[in-house]
Amino acid sequence: MPFRAWLVVGLLCVVGCLNYLDRIMITTMRESIVQSIPMTDAQFGLLTSVFLWVYGILSPVAGFLADRFSRSRVIVTSLFIWSGVTLLTASATSFQGLLVSRALMGVSEACYLPAALALIADYHKGSTRSLAIGIHLAGVMIGQSLGFLGGWIAEDYHWNTAFAAFGGVGIVYSIVLFFFLRDAGNPTDTTSVEEPAGKPKFTEAIKDLFSKPTFIMLLIFWGCLGIVGWMILGWLPTYYKEHFNLSQTKAGLFATGYMYPLSMAGVIFGGFIADRWSKRNNKARILVPIIGLCIAAPAVFMASNTDVVYIALAGFITYAFTRVFTDTNLMPVLCMVADKRYIATGYGVLNMFACIVGGLGIYASGALRDAHVNMALLFRIASFSMIVCALILFMVKKNLENAQKK
Numbered sequence: 001m002p003f004r005a006w007l008v009v010g011l012l013c014v015v016g017c018l019n020y021l022d023r024i025m026i027t028t029m030r031e032s033i034v035q036s037i038p039m040t041d042a043q044f045g046l047l048t049s050v051f052l053w054v055y056g057i058l059s060p061v062a063g064f065l066a067d068r069f070s071r072s073r074v075i076v077t078s079l080f081i082w083s084g085v086t087l088l089t090a091s092a093t094s095f096q097g098l099l100v101s102r103a104l105m106g107v108s109e110a111c112y113l114p115a116a117l118a119l120i121a122d123y124h125k126g127s128t129r130s131l132a133i134g135i136h137l138a139g140v141m142i143g144q145s146l147g148f149l150g151g152w153i154a155e156d157y158h159w160n161t162a163f164a165a166f167g168g169v170g171i172v173y174s175i176v177l178f179f180f181l182r183d184a185g186n187p188t189d190t191t192s193v194e195e196p197a198g199k200p201k202f203t204e205a206i207k208d209l210f211s212k213p214t215f216i217m218l219l220i221f222w223g224c225l226g227i228v229g230w231m232i233l234g235w236l237p238t239y240y241k242e243h244f245n246l247s248q249t250k251a252g253l254f255a256t257g258y259m260y261p262l263s264m265a266g267v268i269f270g271g272f273i274a275d276r277w278s279k280r281n282n283k284a285r286i287l288v289p290i291i292g293l294c295i296a297a298p299a300v301f302m303a304s305n306t307d308v309v310y311i312a313l314a315g316f317i318t319y320a321f322t323r324v325f326t327d328t329n330l331m332p333v334l335c336m337v338a339d340k341r342y343i344a345t346g347y348g349v350l351n352m353f354a355c356i357v358g359g360l361g362i363y364a365s366g367a368l369r370d371a372h373v374n375m376a377l378l379f380r381i382a383s384f385s386m387i388v389c390a391l392i393l394f395m396v397k398k399n400l401e402n403a404q405k406k
Contacts, residue, residue, distance in 0.1 A: 004123070005124055005128070005184075006132070007180070008119060008120065009123075009124075009135050009136055011176075011177060011180060012075070012116045012139070013135065013138070013140075014173060015079055015173070015177070016112075016116065016136055016139045016140040016143060017139045017140065018169070019113075019143065020141075020143035020144045021144070021150075022082070022105065023048075023109075024143070024144050024150070025149065025150030025162060025163075025166075026047065026150065027048065028151035028154075029150045029151050029154035029159045029162065032158070033098075033154075033159050036159060037092070037094060037095055039095045043095055047098055047099060047102045048102070050102050051102040051103065051106045052355055053355075054106030054107060054110070055110045055355065056110075056351065056356055057352060058106065058110040058111075059110050059114065059347075059349070059351040059355070060348040061202070061348070062078075062110040062112075062114060062115070062348055063114035063115070063118075063344040063345040063346070063347055064202045064348065065111060066111070066118050066119075066344035066345075067205065067341055067342055067343070067344045068200055068202075070183050071115045071118055071119040071122070071344070072119060072177075072182055074115040075111075075112060075115050075116055076174055076177045076178050076181060078108050078111035078115070079108075079173065079174040080170075080171065081104075081107070081108040082170055083167045083169075083171040083173075084167070085101055085105050085108055085167075086105075086166055086167030086170060087163070087164060087167035087168070087171075088101045088104070089102075089163045090161075090163035090164040090167060092160075113351065114344040114345070114347040114351065115344055116136065117133060117136070117331040118343050118344035119183070120132050120133055120331075121332070122183070122184035122185075123184045127276070129275065129331075129335075130271035130272075130275045130288075130328050130329050131268065131271035131272050131274075131275045131328075133271060133328050133329075133331055134270060134271025134327075134328035135267075135268060137324070137327055141260055141267070142264070144260065145256075145260045145261075145264075149162065150162045153165070200341045200342060200345070205341070205342040205346075206345070208339055208342060209349060212338065213399060214337045214399045214403075215346065217395055217399070218334065218350065218396060219349065219353055221392040221393055222330065222353065222354050223353045223354055223356075223357040224357075224385055224389050224392070225326060225354070225386070225389050226357055226358035227357055227358055227360075228323075228385050228386055228389070229358065231378060232300070232379065232382055235375060235378065236316065237252050238375070239255075239375045239376075239379070240309070243375070243376065244312070246309070254309070254316075255316075258313065258316075258317050259316065262317045262320040262321040263321065266292075266321040266322060266325060266328075267324045267325075267327055267328040269325075270288055270292060270322075270324060270326075270328045270329065271328040271329070273288055273325075274288040274328070274329050274332070283397050283400070283401070285332040285333055286329070286336075286393055286394075286396060286397045286400075287397070288325050289325045289330075289393055290390045290393050291322075292325030292326060293322070293325075293326065293387070293389055293390040294387070295318065295322040296318065296319040296322045296323040297383045297386040297387050299315040299318035299322070300315060300316065300319050300382055300383040300386070301379075301383040303315025304376040304377075304379035323386070331343070334347060334350070337396070
């Protein structure tokens with residue numbers, strides 16, 4: 001069982017890497033795509049926007065599929081569809097064709113993450129759950145960091161070569177998964193609050209989730225943190241460039257090159273610490289994210305109140321390391337809050353809400369910039385918001401403790 005449990009994590013790391021590589025890759029080959037298929041900047045931006053909208057809106061339904069049917073088969077099917085859509089993208093010859101392919105990509109990827117995290121949670125029921133999810137998320141981040149491959153392949157060959165290559169890899173790997181990826185069965189999970197009874201229905205799942213105050217608090221928490229994450233991710237390169245007069249290349253390096261490695265280390269470290277602590281404290285997986293946010297918040301505040309670029313860098317990489325303690329522990333916390341029949345659906349709802357409010361957060365911060373609001377002030381607001389998120393998570397902990405006393 002332990003070997004298979006970690007094998008599942010390894011198998012899913014590759015899928016997560018492929019999924020997120022595709023998201024970033026298209027942005028790195030913009031010039032090659034626009035030369036081949038003329039379009040405006042607004043149209044090019046729409047390619048990513050339509051993906052995010054479809055991905056976010058369908059996440060709850062996609063999560064429900066993983067609760068209602070075989071999680072492993074949902075994952076294999078989503079990868080096979082992802083591969084087909086990636087090949088379809090490679091054959092696109094018009095903006096409309098690209099737009100349709102990105103929308104379909106949103107459908108296929110929406111089905112992956114809730115099912116994958118729920119499957120990992122099924123296999124890792126005790127003191128390895130957070131670390132297992134952290135390792136999987138590190139695989140996702142590797143995919144994000146490899147996005148430069150798209151620009152490199154597009155420059156040396158053709159932009160559709162990258163999509164054709166990775167689409168082919170995906171088809172082969174989906175066949176591998178078909179034979180090796182299996183559900184964990186229906187083991188007893190002492191961290192869930194309900195025992196399963198029958199096959200779930202979507203309306204029942206949504207009603208049950210929103211009947212729990214702790215889930216609503218978790219939804220507000222994740223949405224607020226989504227605004228913070230997208231705001232910092234979207235505007236940090238611009239902040240480095242304008243506030244510290246850095247070149248575009250150096251600003252990009254400071255904003256991404258140092259951040260991704262620290263985030264990868266953070267999801268693994270945060271998972272490891274939460275698992276070790278959970279042996280003595282069953283609320284450790286809530287406490288570790290709270291501690292991480294209480295470190296990240298002053299780090300961002302410090303970074304937004306200095307004219308020394310390396311102090312700002314130290315603050316933002318501290319944020320990158322500790323903020324993701326939340327990512328690696330969100331599914332384990334959800335397993336404490338929700339009926340285990342609905343954990344994939346619940347994660348899909350959280351994902352949808354974070355995507356929607358995160359997109360609105362980016363837009364709102366852009367509007368504030370148009371109104372000549374200092375970007376440092378936006379980061380200070382983000383710092384304050386992380387403290388609010390920590391307080392909400394603390395309320396989740398107290399509610400769970402009170403429920404256990406009854």
